[in-house]
Amino acid sequence: MTDPLRPADHADAPAPSGDSAIAQPKLGFVGWTRWGWRQLTSMRTALVLLLLLAVAAIPGSIVPQRSADPNGVSQFRVDNPDLFPILDGMQLFDVYTSAWFSAIYILLFISLIGCVIPRTKHHWQALRARPPRTPARLARLDDHAETLIPVTGGEDPVVAAGRAIDLAQAQLKRGGYRVERYDRGDVASVSAERGYLRETGNLVFHGALVGVLIAVGVGGGLTYTGQTVITEGASFVNSPGLGYTSFNPGRFVDTNALPPYTVTLDSFDVTYTPIGEQGQGQAGDFAAHVTVQEPGQDAREGDIRVNHPLDVVGERLYLMGNGYAPTITVRDADGNVVFREDVEFLPQDANMTSLGVVKVPDGLPQQMGLVGFFYPSAANLNTGAFTSAFGDLLNPMLTLDVYVGDLGIDDGTPRNVYALDTGDMTQLTGRAIDVPSLELAPGETADLPDGLGTVTFENATQEGAPEAVKRYVSLSVHRDVGAPWVLTFAIIALAGLLAALFVPRRRMWVKATPTDAGLRIEYAGLARGEDPAIAAAVAQLSREHGEALGVPAGDTPGDGGAGGAAAGGSGVSGASDASGDGADAESPRPPSETPPKVD
Amino acid sequence: MPETGLSLDSASVVLVWTAIAIYALAFIAYAVDLARRSDQALKAKDAVEARVLVGAAASAGRAAGGAGGAGQTIEEIRAEEAAAGVDLEARIGARRRYLWARIGTSLTVLGFVFHVGATVLRGIAAERVPWSNMYEFALTGTTLVIAVYLVVLLRYDLRFLGSFVTGLVIVLLGGAILAYYVEVVPLADPLKSIWLVVHVFVASLATALLALAFALSVLQLMQHRRERLAVAAAAASASTEGGKPRRQGPRFLRTLPSADALESLAYRFTIIGFIFWTFTLIAGSIWANDAWGRYWGFDTKEVWTFVIWVLYAGYIHARATRGWRGTRSAWLSIVGFSAVMFNFTIVNQFFKGLHVYSGLS
Numbered sequence: 008m009t010d011p012l013r014p015a016d017h018a019d020a021p022a023p024s025g026d027s028a029i030a031q032p033k034l035g036f037v038g039w040t041r042w043g044w045r046q047l048t049s050m051r052t053a054l055v056l057l058l059l060l061a062v063a064a065i066p067g068s069i070v071p072q073r074s075a076d077p078n079g080v081s082q083f084r085v086d087n088p089d090l091f092p093i094l095d096g097m098q099l100f101d102v103y104t105s106a107w108f109s110a111i112y113i114l115l116f117i118s119l120i121g122c123v124i125p126r127t128k129h130h131w132q133a134l135r136a137r138p139p140r141t142p143a144r145l146a147r148l149d150d151h152a153e154t155l156i157p158v159t160g161g162e163d164p165v166v167a168a169g170r171a172i173d174l175a176q177a178q179l180k181r182g183g184y185r186v187e188r189y190d191r192g193d194v195a196s197v198s199a200e201r202g203y204l205r206e207t208g209n210l211v212f213h214g215a216l217v218g219v220l221i222a223v224g225v226g227g228g229l230t231y232t233g234q235t236v237i238t239e240g241a242s243f244v245n246s247p248g249l250g251y252t253s254f255n256p257g258r259f260v261d262t263n264a265l266p267p268y269t270v271t272l273d274s275f276d277v278t279y280t281p282i283g284e285q286g287q288g289q290a291g292d293f294a295a296h297v298t299v300q301e302p303g304q305d306a307r308e309g310d311i312r313v314n315h316p317l318d319v320v321g322e323r324l325y326l327m328g329n330g331y332a333p334t335i336t337v338r339d340a341d342g343n344v345v346f347r348e349d350v351e352f353l354p355q356d357a358n359m360t361s362l363g364v365v366k367v368p369d370g371l372p373q374q375m376g377l378v379g380f381f382y383p384s385a386a387n388l389n390t391g392a393f394t395s396a397f398g399d400l401l402n403p404m405l406t407l408d409v410y411v412g413d414l415g416i417d418d419g420t421p422r423n424v425y426a427l428d429t430g431d432m433t434q435l436t437g438r439a440i441d442v443p444s445l446e447l448a449p450g451e452t453a454d455l456p457d458g459l460g461t462v463t464f465e466n467a468t469q470e471g472a473p474e475a476v477k478r479y480v481s482l483s484v485h486r487d488v489g490a491p492w493v494l495t496f497a498i499i500a501l502a503g504l505l506a507a508l509f510v511p512r513r514r515m516w517v518k519a520t521p522t523d524a525g526l527r528i529e530y531a532g533l534a535r536g537e538d539p540a541i542a543a544a545v546a547q548l549s550r551e552h553g554e555a556l557g558v559p560a561g562d563t564p565g566d567g568g569a570g571g572a573a574a575g576g577s578g579v580s581g582a583s584d585a586s587g588d589g590a591d592a593e594s595p596r597p598p599s600e601t602p603p604k605v606d
Numbered sequence: 607m608p609e610t611g612l613s614l615d616s617a618s619v620v621l622v623w624t625a626i627a628i629y630a631l632a633f634i635a636y637a638v639d640l641a642r643r644s645d646q647a648l649k650a651k652d653a654v655e656a657r658v659l660v661g662a663a664a665s666a667g668r669a670a671g672g673a674g675g676a677g678q679t680i681e682e683i684r685a686e687e688a689a690a691g692v693d694l695e696a697r698i699g700a701r702r703r704y705l706w707a708r709i710g711t712s713l714t715v716l717g718f719v720f721h722v723g724a725t726v727l728r729g730i731a732a733e734r735v736p737w738s739n740m741y742e743f744a745l746t747g748t749t750l751v752i753a754v755y756l757v758v759l760l761r762y763d764l765r766f767l768g769s770f771v772t773g774l775v776i777v778l779l780g781g782a783i784l785a786y787y788v789e790v791v792p793l794a795d796p797l798k799s800i801w802l803v804v805h806v807f808v809a810s811l812a813t814a815l816l817a818l819a820f821a822l823s824v825l826q827l828m829q830h831r832r833e834r835l836a837v838a839a840a841a842a843s844a845s846t847e848g849g850k851p852r853r854q855g856p857r858f859l860r861t862l863p864s865a866d867a868l869e870s871l872a873y874r875f876t877i878i879g880f881i882f883w884t885f886t887l888i889a890g891s892i893w894a895n896d897a898w899g900r901y902w903g904f905d906t907k908e909v910w911t912f913v914i915w916v917l918y919a920g921y922i923h924a925r926a927t928r929g930w931r932g933t934r935s936a937w938l939s940i941v942g943f944s945a946v947m948f949n950f951t952i953v954n955q956f957f958k959g960l961h962v963y964s965g966l967s
């Protein structure tokens with residue numbers, strides 16, 4: 008049975024006849040184009056492209072990707088200097104934006120659209136068509152049953168046939184079938200079809216996939232993300248020029264049109280599992296308490312937590328990290344303040360041993376750089392070095408090494424604020440030159456070497472901060488207008504998939520033929536697509552119809568001779584072939600082996 | 607209250623080992639069942655044939671079949687398979703009395719009781735859902751594998767999968783407690799989310815269904831080979847008289863439904879698993895959007911979840927494509943489940959990414 012609703016190489020489609028393969032007409036340009044298009048929109052091509060897509064996605068999980076793991080890429084370059092350019096040439100560090108990956112999914116989606124559009128058209132027609140004519144020989148169908156019922160009370164067999172089919176028609180209609188009568192001569196029959204939702208679901212599913220792709224693509228162009236760092240008491244201004252340490256706008260983002268608001272970090276909370284408990288030292292319950300000031304509105308308070316971003320005028324603020332920002336003051340030999348800042352130290356381990364850099368470009372005879380570690384809970388290692396034993400502020404300590412010389416920032420080259428280039432500098436303290444590093448607790452001041460001045464590790468509580476050392480948070484600011492659409496299409500796709508996979512699409516026929524012996528009633532079903540329950544459905548139809556006709560229950564065809572086809576074939580399409588004609592359906596199970604039926 | 611937590615957790619561990627031991631016995635019982643099944647089937651068949659007059663061709667085939675499960679004719683195989691197809695769908699009370707399979711199932715149920723106990727205790731000890739690190743994920747995931755198997759048993763007589771299911775669970779659960787065990791620690795912040803409960807649970811459920819589908823696909827391939835060899839043998843003996851009957855695979859295949867029937871059953875499990883997997887993918891994206899600020903970032907775990915999804919979409923297409931239905935689609939199901947296992951073990955432990963919940967250091 009040809010099915011124009013599906014691609015030509017669908018499993019249910021008839022095998023291509025030999026002639027067409029042999030007598031290939033000469034193809035012109037149009038012919039070749041049409042041939043190519045048909046190839047592209049065939050099931051086989053879709054399948055091959057799907058498998059290619061799966062395989063092509065794998066390298067991106069093995070080789071570090073610039074998008075997900077830029078540091079990994081840099082590291083890879085250092086570790087494999089020879090291999091790197093080769094892999095980079097193959098775009099293996101940008102797999103998901105690479106030409107070859109894009110080619111696969113673009114072809115797949117062209118194939119998808121080329122497949123879905125004609126099917127939608129056909130389905131639209133099918134939705135308004137009547138169920139097809141009853142086939143002449145229903146017994147040829149895999150799932151069929153047959154029964155002979157006596158005509159009682161001298162009723163005209165033709166009238167009885169019509170009445171039996173009326174009953175079947177009503178019954179099928181109640182079962183959600185679309186029904187159509189096809190009476191010819193004495194023979195009455197009804198043709199019924201249900202499950203149009205299956206194809207609808209399939210088309211909705213495939214269409215929604217296109218929706219997902221478009222939403223991802225368009226959304227990506229309108230999306231921006233930025234990173235920022237806020238220390239307790241300080242504020243962030245939402246403007247790429249002012250507030251962000253980095254900003255990545257999509258192609259169509261107007262960076263001047265960001266909503267102007269400010270966010271102040273009032274305090275940051277974190278709890279550490281106490282020493283002696285399971286998971287000691289583990290950090291959790293991170294919460295940044297902030298005040299948001301939107302223009303023209305009252306300031307409002309809010310919290311930013313992991314898994315709970317804060318929504319501000321269509322943007323979302325995510326908590327990405329935290330650390331300590333010791334307040335450091337540097338004075339020159341005369342006691343004038345030449346530097347005073349909350350310096351963000353970058354955590355290096357789970358106990359918040361943190362690395363930080365101070366750059367003092369002006370105010371001292373030479374430029375000066377300080378590099379040091381901050382230990383929230385300082386402890387001595389055997390080697391004499393320090394480490395942090397706990398993430399919280401139990402015993403805060405700062406160690407600093409002093410460098411003087413050229414910071415390399417005068418020529419305007421952008422420098423990483425978190426790293427010190429000591430190439431043009433002289434080290435004045437530190438292990439490398441056997442001069443002890445400066446060690447400071449909050450509130451303490453130490454002399455810089457060579458009478459340069461002093462450095463103070465301020466106790467932040469004197470400024471009104473909740474703790475001796477301020478904390479900072481790193482936030483990620485996102486605006487993603489595509490995401491809600493992606494989600495919407497994904498949910499539509501899921502709904503379509505449910506219908507496409509689980510709604511059975513089937514045709515049913517009931518035919519009544521008056522004979523000398525009585526009424527011969529045939530039932531048959533045809534699954535259209537996967538339908539494990541078709542045989543059971545035919546059996547049920549015949550049983551209920553038999554009951555409606557008043558045939559004694561034991562005689563109903565569902566339990567009778569043809570029942571073998573129903574039971575053996577239910578869901579097991581291969582088996583119904585064998586048992587269809589009853590000849591080799593003989594069970595090899597001897598009576599003694601048959602367990603007692605429990606009803 | 608760490609003390610109670612600890613003791614509950616160690617009780618949970620004891621229950622896990624008990625469950626493993628019982629499953630091991632169930633595995634043995636199921637294996638014995640498979641070994642004995644073909645004999646039973648043979649005896650039953652002989653009894654039938656003794657009563658029924660059979661044609662010369664069939665008895666010739668039987669002679670070959672009687673000789674230790676060597677070649678059978680395709681007609682014999684088809685008849686056996688048709689009967690097995692009926693058995694597959696038999697109601698619980700009307701099933702064949704395979705003694706050892708019954709022992710296996712009873713033991714599996716018993717092991718399952720301990721297994722559930724272990725999982726629940728672990729959850730109580732941790733004061734949260736017991737699927738937040740690799741050990742717990744394996745614990746809950748294997749519980750679900752058995753649960754799905756037992757539920758499916760109510761509908762289909764799939765006891766021939768018993769040794770596969772118990773074997774898989776023994777390996778995964780034993781491996782998990784040996785290699786992945788970690789003590790209860792507080793949940794890391796990113797895991798404190800309703801999506802942990804939903805996303806991970808549904809992923810485990812999908813895995814359980816795909817595991818059953820995988821086993822059925824393997825059997826489908828074996829059964830297909832048996833059918834193919836029989837057809838080939840028939841063709842050979844038609845041309846040259848007296849071709850030697852060849853072995854056609856393990857004898858328990860004689861009590862299994864046809865390759866077609868196994869395939870359509872595998873397909874049914876796969877599509878339910880696929881729905882759950884699709885949901886897992888969507889739920890994971892929603893979670894990622896809350897936790898990491900983007901719904902999709904081609905993190906290694908995301909990549910593999912996507913690869914698996916596409917592989918199974920490929921499987922469903924293959925089932926619907928002429929020339930791919932049957933053996934080739936079965937291979938896709940096998941590849942798909944291998945990817946699921948790879949994703950759970952290798953990707954979790956050795957691939958760098960944001961999904962660092964293994965709890966291992």
Ligand code: HEM
Nearest residue numbers: 013014048049050053118119122209212507536919922926
């Ligand atoms: C992004 C790529 C694609 C994905 C992820 C995908 C996925 C799926 C899934 C999950 C199903 C099973 C659900 C259902 O029956 O509706 C399906 C079915 C189907 N797909 Fe696709 N598909 C894709 C592309 C295509 C293309 C390009 C074609 C056209 C050649 C196609 C044609 C079909 C057909 C005809 C079915 C019905 C199969 C049946 O009768 O069981 N699909 N697809």
